[in-house]
Amino acid sequence: MNLIQRVEEAAVLYGGGTRKNIGEFILKEKSHLYRYSIQEIADATYTSKAALVRFAKELGFSGWRAFLKAFVEEQKYQESHYTDIDPNFPFTAQSSRQDIINQICSLQVESVLDTADLLDHAPLDEAVDLLKRSRRIGLFGISPNSLLGELFARKMLSIGRVVDIPVQGTFGLLASALQKTDCAIVISYSGNSGVKETGAILPILQGAGVPIIAITSAGENLLRSAARYTFSISSRERLYSKISTFATENSILYILNVLFSCYFARDYEANLDRKLHTSQLLEQERRTTIPALLEQKKDLEHG
Template sequence: MNLIEELQQEKKFTFNERLIIEFVLAHAERVLHMSIYELAEATSSSTSTIVRLCKKAGSSGFKEFKIRLSRDLELHYQNIRNIDANMPFRSGDSDIVVAKKIAQLTEESIQSTQILLTEAELNKSVDLLMQAKNILAVGVSNSFIRLTDFQTKLLRINMYIHLVHLQPEQFYLAANATKEDAAIIVSYSGNTAETINEARIFTKRGTPIIAITSNLDSQLAKYATVVLRIPNNEHTDFKVSTFSSQLSIEYILNVLYSCIFNRNFEKNYTSQKNTPISILKF
């Protein structure tokens, strides 16, 4: 059993020792650089209490305790895997552990999204966007924010996406669309009322739809010409945030931008390189 697991066995320690343990687990990296006197002061305890704690945890003293803490802390960080997208961190996690868990969630979300991406779906999506007379995009809340970033990226290579910032007015994008256009609709659930309404109208207008969603059985997926699927990891009533789904959506949009850029790499590279940058001088 490593030191972190030893310290988490509450019944083994007294009330005062558990107070010290709480501090150690919450500020582990800081403790590595503290003397026993500094730790005693920080925890309003005595050095003798700290020494007893160290021995109960299987160390001969505070020096060996810190050596084990350093080693096992690194192992603990390396074993952070399979992060819960709904609750990626827990009460009591130190700030650095929260940071490492969010980093791991980011990596896992992107990897799982990439696995779901097929060459055929990606090629078809890029072809539709490259051939479209107009690109129209629909999304709600955080998904809309991801689309505005996508819009900004494409502007740099002289492509424009039509977005309506008053989201209830997105209806007009669909109502005026044609067969020569292409629509991107982003909805994690695929059943958001606003996006389904627009998808229905796009379909009636004959406009091909690129859907980014986690639900292949959703209404949005049924209307779509092509579906770029994202993982369905967020499903509880309570979430800390929509970290995973938004990471996946952003990744898909970044891939689309990169593929579009790459189709005319030299032209787009030259265009960006020669674009003047305005500098505000005081």
Template sequence: MLIIEQMRSEHFSDAEQTLVDYMTENPQSLENMTTTALAQITHTNPTSLIRVAKKLGFKGWTDLKEAFLKEWHYLNSNYNSIDANLPFEKQDNLLSIANKLATLEHNTIQDTLSLLDYQNLMQAQEKLLKAKEIKIFGSHTNAMISQDFVTKMRRINRNVSIASTFHYIDYEAYHSTEDTCAIVISYTGENDIMLKCIDMLRERGSSIISLTSIGDNTISKLSDVTLHITTREKLYSKIANFTSNTSIIYLLNLLYAVVFTHDYDVNLEHIIEVGQIFDSRRISSDIMRENKTQ
């Protein structure tokens, strides 16, 4: 759940509600405002700020302010120039649709990039490199999206498999070990099947990397590392999963890249060596031509 949503659903005292109302109506004013100044403007006591923070699950006012402003900046970024749910209209011509989808995909990748945290990415790299096996847990759609990641990882001799809801997902979680790194993909972060798998994975001592939406969702809480999917789409009143799919693909490509770069020269040499042996595709352009060596 987003902080702004928690603020709407939580019960506050009159003084606390005054603070919350000011935050939601004047977020741009909070950046450089001290607790004393905020208390004076809202005619409240500084201790009320602490109580609001505690009710929303934060240790103190500073943590709440930082998280709230980060969320506000994200939700109000320039991304909204194209609607993630209805990126084109029925009167748009074909080239207009093509242009809008290209812009949407570019915006989505930049949006996902803005949500990345260096420490989280480094932790994800460590867990993937340490694992003897990597398992992807996701819905049937997310499993199909993940297939290219599996192919890439297997090309550099990494043991990666997919456990989707259409296969024996519970068994895959049960047969995982402390040498397993699970990548759990869920846009909502509240998928019951995925939550059941996470409970089992935690019992087995497996490490868990989640790809999920922003906000305080359950899957994110239960994961060792979370990488955020761009969060702009409604559940079903949309043309397609354009942005969430693009975001997931980008994050999986990124995870492959951080594994690859750890042994960059070795991995590149291995891919070239295997390609020289097995890749016999015919080409139609010199751009594709390889200079094979024996």
């Protein structure tokens, strides 16, 4: 996860009053945090300099100064590489329809371009090799990631490759059924939750030697450390405080589309022939089904 997401996670999930106050102040003043002295932040959050140092150390830094340096650098990078559209709140109550159209368009284009910049050719080729040779492919993600996974599974099915997606509550069953000759695609934005099903299956997959392809946010997390190959989501969104996952969903879908396309391209002619043949069969079935349904409707109307 990015540092700002780790701050939010620390404040929301693991924080009491002190952590919450510090985390909320950092999130509110993120672009101007460098202007405050440690004493001014302690006063504003009704805490102490020692509490700020502890907060920084809990995030893996030696102290507040080291945390502040890393945080400011991250914010400068974000502000210099992207427009001023807030991915968490890309529109307001006062936004016109045209404003919303333009903001969402720009946000999604930025998300795809950012994701493309993060894609590394070598791991991509190796991940496709893994998908090709795997006996079975399992895809794990909680909603809405599972819905994006279903689009990927449908595309793969159109060229004869089955991707298993468990319903919530059965993640462990599928994970336990996979072997080292299979592979798992695990989608998790934070990549750190051991209590959610996507995190709980990691020990099962690792214990069975199942290679993992991870789709997760940038920065170190549990999923990334467990995966053989990792693809980074464009991760400027906060974990919780946002209208929706506009940029994240677009980024995940783009990664899955790239994986499918690279897989398809390995046997382009054979896959294209199969895809066209399947489409023709489905179209023929549709043509025979619709007249039958119309006839059935007519019988019911005159029955």
